Amino acid sequence: xxxxxxxxxxxxxxxxxxxxxxxxxxxxxxxxxxxxxxxxxxxxxxxxxxxxxxxxxxxxxxxxxxxxxxxxxxxxxxxxxxxxxxxxxxxxxxxxxxxxx
Numbered sequence: 170x171x172x173x174x175x176x177x178x179x180x181x182x183x184x185x186x187x188x189x190x191x192x193x194x195x196x197x198x199x200x201x202x203x204x205x206x207x208x209x210x211x212x213x214x215x216x217x218x219x220x221x222x223x224x225x226x227x228x229x230x231x232x233x234x235x236x237x238x239x240x241x242x243x244x245x246x247x248x249x250x251x252x253x254x255x256x257x258x259x260x261x262x263x264x265x266x267x268x269x270x
Contacts (some may be wrong), residue, residue: 181246184231189220195228198237209256 186194193256196206199216209215210226217236220227234240 181249185246189227189229192226195233198233
């Protein structure tokens with residue numbers, strides 16, 4: 170499986186997903202190229218449930234999140250970002266206190 174870290178789905182993006190996603194988005198979440206994702210589907214080895222709707226594949230977001238090991242909790246990207254900002258500020262405050270001693 171090939172991966173491209175620059176195109177991997179971020180944690181915040183994962184929590185903003187709709188009820189189902191296209192195969193390209195699911196491939197990003199697993200850090201594989203779409204061609205690899207199609208091959209895994211043909212082999213019956215894609216790591217989560219896949220639905221075929223006409224000529225396209227859709228992946229239920231709940232199934233995708235379970236396969237990624239993320240619990241189905243009501244967490245929102247804005248909350249995650251706010252928590253990250255608060256943690257960064259707390260870290261800065263601790264470093265300033267250590268420098269002042």
